Each structure stands twice: as structure tokens, then as C-alpha cells.
Amino acid sequence: xxxxxxxxxxxxxxxxxxxxxxxxxxxxxxxxxxxxxxxxxxxxxxxxxxxxxxxxxxxxxxxxxxxxxxxxxxxxxxxxxxxxxxxxxxxxxxxxxxxxxxxxxxx
Amino acid sequence: xxxxxxxxxxxxxxxxxxxxxxxxxxxxxxxxxxxxxxxxxxxxxxxxxxxxxxxxxxxxxxxxxxxxxxxxxxxxxxxxxxxxxxxxxxxxxxxxxxxxxxxxxxxxxxxxxx
Numbered sequence: 001x002x003x004x005x006x007x008x009x010x011x012x013x014x015x016x017x018x019x020x021x022x023x024x025x026x027x028x029x030x031x032x033x034x035x036x037x038x039x040x041x042x043x044x045x046x047x048x049x050x051x052x053x054x055x056x057x058x059x060x061x062x063x064x065x066x067x068x069x070x071x072x073x074x075x076x077x078x079x080x081x082x083x084x085x086x087x088x089x090x091x092x093x094x095x096x097x098x099x100x101x102x103x104x105x106x107x
Numbered sequence: 108x109x110x111x112x113x114x115x116x117x118x119x120x121x122x123x124x125x126x127x128x129x130x131x132x133x134x135x136x137x138x139x140x141x142x143x144x145x146x147x148x149x150x151x152x153x154x155x156x157x158x159x160x161x162x163x164x165x166x167x168x169x170x171x172x173x174x175x176x177x178x179x180x181x182x183x184x185x186x187x188x189x190x191x192x193x194x195x196x197x198x199x200x201x202x203x204x205x206x207x208x209x210x211x212x213x214x215x216x217x218x219x220x221x
Contacts (some may be wrong), residue, residue, distance in 0.1 A: 036152075038152075043202055043204075043213065043214060043215055044152065044202075044212060046210040049210075055210065066211045067170070071158065087152055088150060089152075091206070094207075095140060095142060095156070095157035095166050095207075096157075096166055096168065097142065097144075097206065097217035098154060099144075099151055099152040099153070099155040100151070101151045102152075104162070
């Protein structure tokens with residue numbers, strides 16, 4: 001099973017600041033890596049797929065990069081609605097997915 | 108538009124089983140497989156199972172291999188996830204989701220084991 005680790009567990013930032021979230025895979029997932037955002041009481045929402053492609057309707061301030069085992073989600077300038085938990089998700093073993101433990105961005 | 112509507116909250120005793128439904132609409136049911144993902148309170152996302160809605164083929168996470176079964180009723184475009192021998196650590200929100208190039212999630216079903 002591919003294990004995903006995320007760092008940091010919590011990121012305390014202010015409005016307008018840049019957020020950099022990391023995800024590391026226990027073995028190569030090539031670029032089959034996605035990022036989700038989840039707010040309390042809501043289902044996860046896809047932000048990025050295939051490591052660097054924004055999903056439909058996702059603002060340009062969200063960007064993804066990386067390949068192999070190391071990936072990054074960057075939010076260029078935090079908006080109020082961006083304070084949430086972010087999960088990385090590997091899809092190379094489709095449909096046997098795994099998720100990372102999450103990074104919480106709080107104020 | 109694609110919608111996945113799940114059944115309502117459940118409260119179960121330890122050792123019991125639960126069956127959660129996921130009714131799909133807005134697309135041809137057999138086009139996409141359906142995954143089941145759960146989230147314990149304050150915890151992360153855990154993939155449990157997947158069903159091919161065309162063939163009925165299934166894949167299960169090793170952690171749930173012996174206790175979970177996913178099925179479909181193509182006459183009603185509904186998928187089901189049954190989890191047996193519930194324990195307190197099965198208390199969670201259970202989601203059905205399409206994670207296949209497109210991405211759609213149900214609203215989640217809270218299962219409480221107490």
C-alpha cells in the first residue's frame with residue numbers, strides 16, 4: 001500500500017499570506033496525485049488532479065507541483081474561504097486509493 | 108447535473124451491521140464506478156471499497172476485506188455499502204464518491220456505533 005505523509009500537520013497563517021503544503025509518497029506515484037479541500041460538515045472538494053491541473057472552477061491562486069514522491073500545493077494569497085483541511089490523494093493504484101492525513105490551515 | 112444522494116444517519120449497536128445507500132442521478136449509472144470513503148470524527152479520509160457499476164466487479168481495502176460488501180441495483184441507479192460486525196471505531200461519516208477523472212461526492216451518512 002502506498003502511504004502518503006503530509007507536512008505540516010497545521011499551518012497558522014494570515015489573510016494574504018502564501019501557503020505551502022507538502023505531500024510525500026512512500027513510493028513513486030508518477031503524477032497521479034490529487035489535492036482536496038475539506039471544510040467542516042462538507043464533503044471533500046477536488047482542487048488539483050494529476051499533480052498540477054486545477055479542477056473546474058478552482059481559482060488560479062491554487063497551484064500544484066511535483067512528481068514521483070514529492071508534491072506541493074501552493075495557495076498564493078490566502079482568502080478567508082481557504083481556511084480548511086487539505087488532503088493529498090494518490091490515484092496510481094486506481095481504484096485502491098489512499099489519502100494523506102491532512103494539513104489544516106488556520107488563522 | 109450529477110448528484111449522489113445518500114441515506115440518512117444510522118445508530119447501531121456493536122456487533123450489528125449497517126447498509127448505506129447512494130442514489131445516483133444526472134448521468135448514465137454504468138458510466139462511472141463508485142467508491143466508498145469514510146471519515147471518523149476529527150480524522151482523515153479512508154478509502155474502503157469500489158464497485159464497477161457496469162460489471163459489478165469490486166475492490167476492497169485490506170482493512171475492510173472481511174467486513175464490507177458493496178453492491179448496486181441498476182434498476183434504481185443505487186449503490187449500497189454494507190459493513191458488518193460494527194465496533195465503536197466504525198463511528199464515522201461514510202461517503203460514496205465518483206473518483207474517475209470526474210469527481211463527485213455524496214453528502215455523507217453519519218453512522219454512530221454505540
